[in-house]
Amino acid sequence: MTTSAKLREIVPSDAFDPRRIRRDFPIFENNPGIVFLDTAASAQKPASVIDGIAEFYRRDYANVHRGVYRLSARSTELYEEAREKVRSFLNAEDSSEIVFVRGATEAINLVANTWGSAFLKAGDEVVLTELEHHSNIVPWQMLRERNGIKLVVVPIEATGGLDMVALERLIGPRTKLVAVTHLANATGALLPVEKIVKLAHEEGAKVLIDGCQAAPRMALDVRALDADFYAFSGHKTYGPSGIGVLYGKRALLDAMPPWQGGGDMILTVNFDETTYQETPHKFEAGTPDISGAIGLGMAIDYIEAIGRNRIQDHEEKLTGYGVDVISAMEGVRLIPAGQRRLGVLSFDVENVHPHDLATILDQHQVAVRAGHHCAQPLMDKLDLAATARASFGIYNDESDVDALAAAIKAAQEMFAR
Amino acid sequence: MMDLRELYQDIILDHGQRPRNKHAMEAPSHFANGHNPLCGDKITIYLKMEGDRIVDVSFEGRGCAISTASASLMTEILKGKTEAEAQQLFHAFQAKVTGGEAPAPDEALEEDFERLDPLSGVKAYPVRVKCATLPWRALEAALKSGAIGATVKTE
Numbered sequence: 001m002t003t004s005a006k007l008r009e010i011v012p013s014d015a016f017d018p019r020r021i022r023r024d025f026p027i028f029e030n031n032p033g034i035v036f037l038d039t040a041a042s043a044q045k046p047a048s049v050i051d052g053i054a055e056f057y058r059r060d061y062a063n064v065h066r067g068v069y070r071l072s073a074r075s076t077e078l079y080e081e082a083r084e085k086v087r088s089f090l091n092a093e094d095s096s097e098i099v100f101v102r103g104a105t106e107a108i109n110l111v112a113n114t115w116g117s118a119f120l121k122a123g124d125e126v127v128l129t130e131l132e133h134h135s136n137i138v139p140w141q142m143l144r145e146r147n148g149i150k151l152v153v154v155p156i157e158a159t160g161g162l163d164m165v166a167l168e169r170l171i172g173p174r175t176k177l178v179a180v181t182h183l184a185n186a187t188g189a190l191l192p193v194e195k196i197v198k199l200a201h202e203e204g205a206k207v208l209i210d211g212c213q214a215a216p217r218m219a220l221d222v223r224a225l226d227a228d229f230y231a232f233s234g235h236k237t238y239g240p241s242g243i244g245v246l247y248g249k250r251a252l253l254d255a256m257p258p259w260q261g262g263g264d265m266i267l268t269v270n271f272d273e274t275t276y277q278e279t280p281h282k283f284e285a286g287t288p289d290i291s292g293a294i295g296l297g298m299a300i301d302y303i304e305a306i307g308r309n310r311i312q313d314h315e316e317k318l319t320g321y322g323v324d325v326i327s328a329m330e331g332v333r334l335i336p337a338g339q340r341r342l343g344v345l346s347f348d349v350e351n352v353h354p355h356d357l358a359t360i361l362d363q364h365q366v367a368v369r370a371g372h373h374c375a376q377p378l379m380d381k382l383d384l385a386a387t388a389r390a391s392f393g394i395y396n397d398e399s400d401v402d403a404l405a406a407a408i409k410a411a412q413e414m415f416a417r
Numbered sequence: 418m419m420d421l422r423e424l425y426q427d428i429i430l431d432h433g434q435r436p437r438n439k440h441a442m443e444a445p446s447h448f449a450n451g452h453n454p455l456c457g458d459k460i461t462i463y464l465k466m467e468g469d470r471i472v473d474v475s476f477e478g479r480g481c482a483i484s485t486a487s488a489s490l491m492t493e494i495l496k497g498k499t500e501a502e503a504q505q506l507f508h509a510f511q512a513k514v515t516g517g518e519a520p521a522p523d524e525a526l527e528e529d530f531e532r533l534d535p536l537s538g539v540k541a542y543p544v545r546v547k548c549a550t551l552p553w554r555a556l557e558a559a560l561k562s563g564a565i566g567a568t569v570k571t572e
């Protein structure tokens with residue numbers, strides 16, 4: 001693959017320049033003038049990922065972990081290389097701790113279905129927060145139906161941050177798992193996950209972190225965090241859709257029973273007894289999303305070439321600018337996100353329903369999400385049916401925020417009567 | 418690109434911001450909830466029927482300008498109509514906003530039906546068609562379920 005060589009040419013080493021980065025993303029060339037502010041739903045893809053996947057199919061494709069022939073060996077090598085890239089991306093200890101799944105949703109379902117079914121029993125408590133995405137709520141409700149666990153929900157404060165006093169009170173001896181978002185998709189609230197992990201571990205509970213929004217926006221270190229499980233999706237991290245990652249500490253993954261059965265996850269099969277592969281392969285039944293995993297590896301190459309600290313810096317500055325601009329607008333209410341907000345602005349425009357707003361913004365080429373953001377419990381808490389949400393990526397700059405503000409003004413004028 | 422004013426005509430903005438018949442009803446003979454999971458919009462339609470005639474109709478809920486205006490206009494034209502006439506208007510309206518086909522409503526209903534014309538702008542915005550039809554689908558569910566109530570979803 002020649003992508004890393006190409007990247008060095010196109011990524012400037014000095015200043016972070018979203019205008020130049022934008023040129024790496026063909027979607028902007030094909031949709032001139034678009035102001036794309038919906039990266040929290042899914043990120044656009046750099047040419048190195050799009051072309052890299054096509055090139056992989058052209059030159060190196062065969063099934064993995066099977067063939068004796070060289071082409072299959074090469075495909076397998078690229079697939080496992082991608083696993084190693086993810087390991088380094090998360091700073092996990094060993095690549096066997098990286099399980100490829102369809103996305104963060106599947107990652108969380110996997111933990112609920114294997115670890116949850118094997119180790120949790122009636123009366124055990126799983127602690128969630130009001131900021132969770134449906135994907136970190138529903139799998140636990142389904143587990144509750146199966147084995148009678150109890151769900152405990154940590155509230156948010158009026159300022160939008162997690163109520164840490166309540167969290168400390170709610171984590172107790174019956175808590176077996178704290179499943180928490182790293183960065184809330186609906187509001188952009190960045191949670192103090194280090195502290196949450198520490199509090200959970202003091203009570204002997206494990207911690208699962210939903211890193212969907214954090215993975216594309218900040219440097220991650222699962223070992224420094226001491227996270228037990230960490231999940232993220234490829235498509236929100238500038239990679240392809242259909243691939244995601246579950247990180248789990250090796251000892252935990254080893255102790256977990258497999259979930260789906262099939263090829264690739266077994267050592268031997270006969271009709272009396274089947275023995276399973278080791279971690280992580282025992283969780284990857286069937287032919288995996290080979291090109292998806294390799295594409296995710298390419299996205300990670302791209303992100304690392306830019307530098308994750310620089311990406312986080314950029315997101316922080318742009319978020320700060322967005323907060324200043326939006327909160328200065330008359331008739332616009334920014335949904336609070338606690339003390340730290342990153343990459344996401346949720347807001348409500350007086351007298352303009354978010355759905356109408358999104359239609360009008362679209363007419364101004366501004367793409368935002370309007371709705372409940374798969375966080376209906378949070379919307380109920382905020383007493384809103386929906387909000388409009390603008391979210392940033394590495395290709396956005398201040399001009400996108402200005403275009404958003406101008407389009408909001410146009411909507412307000414249309415509805416001012 | 419279509420002019421936004423075709424979608425947000427004055428009639429729509431007016432009914433969206435100052436909806437008519439937007440209140441709960443005591444002891445309705447029929448009611449139903451409509452829910453659009455895509456945007457979280459919720460609406461409840463209340464009917465008071467005498468025989469097969471709608472003598473009163475109102476709605477409650479929160480929604481966008483399109484669904485609110487659609488509900489408001491709907492309640493205005495439904496008062497005094499029979500169940501069969503309401504069904505006719507529902508099918509004709511659905512065809513109007515989706516570009517589908519349905520028999521034109523009876524001549525006696527023509528004038529009322531024309532009042533729904535301002536909503537036909539949603540045809541150019543496929544994701545917004547459900548906003549316009551949500552109140553009507555709730556109406557249809559209310560007519561079917563009577564005083565027991567029901568919930569319809571757009572998805």
